[in-house]
Each structure stands twice: as C-alpha cells, then as structure tokens.
Amino acid sequence: xxxxxxxxxxxxNAYKVALALTLADMEWQPVYVDFFNGETRSPAFRxxxxxxxxxxxxxxxxxxxxxxxxxxxxxxxxxxxGGRSAAARRDILRWLFWDNHKLSTQIGTTRFLANFMPxxxxxAGVIPFLQGRLKAAYTVLDDHLAAHKxxxxxxxxxxxLSCCGYLxxxxxxxxxxxxxxxxxxxxxRISALPGWxxxxxxxxxxxxxRA
Amino acid sequence: xxxxxxxxxxxxNAYKVALALTLADMEWQPVYVDFFNGETRSPAFRxxxxxxxxxxxxxxxxxxxxxxxxxxxxxxxxxxxGGRSAAARRDILRWLFWDNHKLSTQIGTTRFLANFMPxxxxxAGVIPFLQGRLKAAYTVLDDHLAAHKxxxxxxxxxxxLSCCGYLxxxxxxxxxxxxxxxxxxxxxRISALPGWxxxxxxxxxxxxxRA
Numbered sequence: 001x002x003x004x005x006x007x008x009x010x011x012x013n014a015y016k017v018a019l020a021l022t023l024a025d026m027e028w029q030p031v032y033v034d035f036f037n038g039e040t041r042s043p044a045f046r047x048x049x050x051x052x053x054x055x056x057x058x059x060x061x062x063x064x065x066x067x068x069x070x071x072x073x074x075x076x077x078x079x080x081x082g083g084r085s086a087a088a089r090r091d092i093l094r095w096l097f098w099d100n101h102k103l104s105t106q107i108g109t110t111r112f113l114a115n116f117m118p119x120x121x122x123x124a125g126v127i128p129f130l131q132g133r134l135k136a137a138y139t140v141l142d143d144h145l146a147a148h149k150x151x152x153x154x155x156x157x158x159x160x161l162s163c164c165g166y167l168x169x170x171x172x173x174x175x176x177x178x179x180x181x182x183x184x185x186x187x188x189r190i191s192a193l194p195g196w197x198x199x200x201x202x203x204x205x206x207x208x209x210r211a
Numbered sequence: 212x213x214x215x216x217x218x219x220x221x222x223x224n225a226y227k228v229a230l231a232l233t234l235a236d237m238e239w240q241p242v243y244v245d246f247f248n249g250e251t252r253s254p255a256f257r258x259x260x261x262x263x264x265x266x267x268x269x270x271x272x273x274x275x276x277x278x279x280x281x282x283x284x285x286x287x288x289x290x291x292x293g294g295r296s297a298a299a300r301r302d303i304l305r306w307l308f309w310d311n312h313k314l315s316t317q318i319g320t321t322r323f324l325a326n327f328m329p330x331x332x333x334x335a336g337v338i339p340f341l342q343g344r345l346k347a348a349y350t351v352l353d354d355h356l357a358a359h360k361x362x363x364x365x366x367x368x369x370x371x372l373s374c375c376g377y378l379x380x381x382x383x384x385x386x387x388x389x390x391x392x393x394x395x396x397x398x399x400r401i402s403a404l405p406g407w408x409x410x411x412x413x414x415x416x417x418x419x420x421r422a
Contacts, residue, residue, distance in 0.1 A: 051309055051351050066308040069301055090280055097277040098262055101311040109344075125336035133320075140262050 003028040006048065006056035008035050009205040010116070012104060012166035013067040014055040018202045020071050020161045022195050024078035032204040036116070067165070068096040071158035081158045091152045095159035102137045106130050107166040111173035115207070131174040138180055145182035149189065156193060164190050168198055171207070214239040217259065217267040219246050220416040221327070223315060223377035224278040225266040229413045231282050231372050233406050235289035243415040247327070278315075278376070279307040282369035292369045302363045306370035313348045317341050318377040322384035326418070342385040349391055356393035360400065367404060375401050379409055382418070 005021065007014035007030050021028040033039050033054050040052045049056050049065045057064045057073070064070045072093075075082035083089040110130040113122050141163060144151065151159040167175065167187055177184040190196060200206040216232065218225035218241050232239040244250050244265050251263045260267045260276045268275045268284070275281045283304075286293035294300040321341040324333050352374060355362065362370040378386065378398055388395040401407060411417040 050355060051313075052347075064301065064305075066305045066312070068308040069304045072304065073301070090275065090284070093280050093283065094275075094277045097279040097308070097311050100308050101277070101316050102262075105312050105316050123336050123340045125334050126340045129334045129337045136263075144261060 001060060004031050004058045005029070005203075006031045006033050006058070007054050007203045008033050009200045009203045010169075010207065011035070011054050011203075012108060012111075012169065012199070013053070014203060015168070015199040016067045016104075016162050016165040017055045017057065017070045017074070018199075019165075019196070020074045020081060020158055022197065022202065023156070023161070023193060024074055024080040025195075026074065026078055030203050034205075036210060067162065068093075068100055071096065071162055075158050081156065081161065083152060083157060088153055092157050092159045095151050096162050098140075099159075099162045099165075103134075103141070103163060104166055106134050106137065107173060107175070110134065111166065111169065111171060114173045115171040127174075134174065138175065138183065142180045142182045145186045149186070156190065160186070160190060212271060215242050215269045216240070216414075217242045217244050217269070218265050218414045219244050220411045220414045221380075221418065222246070222265050222414075223319060223322075223380065223410070224264070225414060226379070226410040227278045227315075227369075227373050227376040228266045228268065228281045228285070229410075230376075230407070231285045231292060231369055233408065233413065234367070234372070234404060235285055235291040236406075237285065237289055241414050245416075247421060278373065279304075279311055282307065282373055286369050292367065292372065294363060294368060299364055303368050303370045306362050307373050309351075310370075310373045310376075314345075314352070314374060315377055317345050317348065318384060318386070321345065322377065322380065322382060325384045326382040338385070345385065349386065349394065353391045353393045356397045360397075367401065371397070371401060 003021065003026060005014065005017055005028055007018060018030070033045065035054065039045055040054065046052055048063065051065060053065065055065070055067055055070060057070045064073055083092050110127055113127055150156055151163060164187060167183070168191070177187060214232065214237060216225065216228055216239050218229060229241070244256065246265065250256055251265065257263055259274065262276060264276065266276070266278055266281060268281045275284055294303050321338055324338055361367055362374060375398060378394070379402070388398060
C-alpha cells in the first residue's frame with residue numbers, strides 16, 4: 001500500500017514531509033485535509049491525530065504525527081537525508097527542535113494571521129511582536145549558513161527540509177529573502193535539488209481554491 | 212568530570228533537563244547563566260551555543276543544546292526515562308516535538324511577558340492571544356491524560372518531563388491546575404517521584420534575586 005500523507009497545500013509543516021518523501025524517492029500520495037473548513041477539528045480526524053494537526057503519515061500499520069518525527073522516520077527508512085554518525089544525528093535533531101521551537105511555530109502563526117484571517121479579526125499587536133522574535137531566529141539561521149552550505153554536514157538533510165518549510169511560500173509574512181543573503185543562497189541550493197517542487201505543486205489545496 | 216548544565220532557575224526548558232538528570236540519578240552540577248543581564252547574548256555564551264539559549268549540557272567532550280536533544284541523550288545514556296520499543300521512542304519524540312511546537316514555546320513567551328517584562332513595555336494584545344492558543348494545547352494534554360497515567364507507556368518518561376517543564380512555576384501566566392483536573396493529577400504523580408524538586412530548588416537563580 002502506498003504511503004499516505006494527510007496534508008494541505010498551505011501547511012508548511014506538511015510541506016517539509018512532502019518534500020522529504022519526494023527527495024528520498026519514496027512513493028507517496030497526498031490525502032487532502034480541508035483545514036479551512038474545520039476538518040482537523042472533526043471527530044474522524046481527531047481519531048487519526050488527537051493533536052488535531054497535519055501532517056499525518058500512514059505507512060502500512062504505522063501512523064505518525066509531528067513533522068519532526070515523520071522526517072526522522074523517512075530518513076531512517078530510506079537511508080537518505082540523514083546523518084552518518086550519532087553526533088550528526090543529534091545535530092540534525094537539534095535543528096529540528098530549534099525549528100519547532102523558534103522558527104516554524106512562529107512563522108506558521110504569523111503567516112496565518114497575516115494572510116488567512118480576515119483583517120478585522122486579526123488580534124492587534126501580535127504580528128509585529130512575532131515578527132520581532134522571528135528576526136532573531138532568521139539571524140541565527142543566516143549566521144550559521146554564512147559558514148555552512150547545509151545545516152548539518154556536507155549534504156542536504158531533514159534539518160534543512162524542516163527549517164526551509166515555510167520559507168518557500170509566496171504569501172507575505174515579513175520575511176524577504178533579499179534581507180538574508182545566506183538564507184537566500186541556501187534556499188537556492190535546496191530548490192536546485194532534483195525533484196524539488198514548490199508547496200502548492202507538491203500538495204493539494206491552495207489559497208486560490210478559496211478565492 | 213561531572214556533567215555540567217548551563218541553566219538559570221526561571222528557564223522551564225532548563226528545568227526539564229535538571230529534572231531528568233536528577234530523576235535518572237546522574238551526577239551533575241549547574242552553571243548559572245545570567246540571562247536577565249544579557250549573558251546568553253554574549254560572545255562567550257554564543258561560542259558555547261550559537262542559538263543563544265539555555266539549557267546547554269556539557270558531558271566530557273559532548274556539548275548539547277535544545278532540551279529535546281538533551282533529554283534524549285540522558286535517556287539513552289542512563290537507560291532510564293525512555294521507551295522500551297521503537298514505537299514507544301517515536302511516541303516520546305512526538306510529545307517532545309509537540310511540547311516544543313505548541314506548549315512550552317508559547318508558555319515561555321507568555322510567562323516572560325506577564326512576569327519578567329515591565330508592564331509599560333508589554334506589547335498589547337499578545338498575552339491574551341497566546342493564552343487562547345495555549346488553551347487548545349492544555350485541552351490536548353488534559354484529554355490525553357484523562358485516559359493515561361503517563362504520556363507514553365506505563366511509567367514516567369522524558370515526554371512527561373518535557374511537557375511539565377513550565378507547569379510547576381509559581382508565577383501566574385494564565386494556567387491554573389484546578390481548571391485541568393487530569394493535568395493536575397499527572398503533575399501530582401510527577402511531584403511524588405523520589406528526588407523530584409521544584410525549579411527554584413533545583414537550579415540557581417530566581418526572581419527574588421532581582422527584587
């Protein structure tokens with residue numbers, strides 16, 4: 001049975017996994033989750049993932065949630081996109097946690113508020129506050145990439161795919177590649193990888209469906 | 212050489228690690244980091260951790276950052292507080308990522324703004340926004356604990372120690388144990404473990420130092 005990824009185009013966390021499956025040459029098919037009409041709050045979806053989030057990966061008898069867990073599974077199963085030593089694997093895990101703790105979590109919220117929430121419902125003050133915190137995160141990432149081609153080791157790993165997840169989207173949320181030259185060059189290296197695709201080309205659903 | 216933990220009392224992320232080291236019966240000593248006077252932004256600290264955060268664990272030649280990575284290391288090294296199968300280890304990792312993505316990251320910010328930032332500098336609107344998002348996270352945790360004594364399996368693991376990290380602090384940030392009976396009972400089980408201590412008893416530095 002083909003591996004199934006529950007996802008929707010706008011989810012950067014799902015994109016990380018879709019990209020890893022693709023770059024690891026694994027067969028997979030997307031299952032569209034209608035997030036914007038509340039599907040992740042439905043009893044059926046909560047039975048699949050009580051945390052109420054995409055991505056969810058179903059691979060035979062194995063059901064996994066949380067992008068960091070799924071990326072680790074893809075890397076272990078395919079033997080690709082991972083580290084070659086215990087130290088490299090811990091370093092990859094370090095970036096995955098940092099991404100979840102400081103980068104993607106705050107971008108996801110900022111991008112949602114700035115693009116997918118009606119302007120009159122946006123809570124005042126939150127977007128600039130999160131953008132300020134994100135600037136500190138972009139600085140950490142850009143500084144590291146000033147001295148490294150990839151986040152860990154000398155080839156692309158799931159660490160890169162986790163951290164880049166939200167940075168390829170077209171909707172504005174305060175991040176501009178031209179402000180961060182080393183992030184920009186790194187995103188260029190990622191998008192030059194054979195098989196790479198943009199989020200809305202890799203997963204079903206995009207903002208024009210709701211226009 | 213004794214394992215060193217760079218930490219300060221107010222850091223819930225450091226507390227997770229201090230608690231795991233203690234409950235795993237590992238020898239360790241704290242190294243106080245003067246966060247409130249900017250030490251994590253200093254060149255010396257950035258050389259230790261370019262991400263500019265505590266906790267940092269130094270165990271002989273191994274230097275580790277990100278609480279999730281360190282918890283995983285403690286569990287592997289001690290053979291305690293971890294899962295007994297690949298599936299249990301993935302389930303633990305799932306809660307660690309969820310904690311970093313949804314729980315601790317948002318509590319850390321909310322608690323900081325509500326307690327450690329002068330009232331006239333607090334950005335308007337941010338605290339209630341984050342508290343709303345945290346309510347959804349507490350619901351996920353409480354629902355799971357309604358049916359489980361521990362987050363994974365039948366004994367305490369690093370998943371519990373990660374998710375409880377900020378919930379034992381006395382400073383108010385909008386979480387009250389009485390609102391969440393299953394979280395409350397679980398925190399009671401954790402604090403009944405032999406060797407358990409409160410954050411300010413386990414690590415140097417607390418708000419009264421700055422009063």
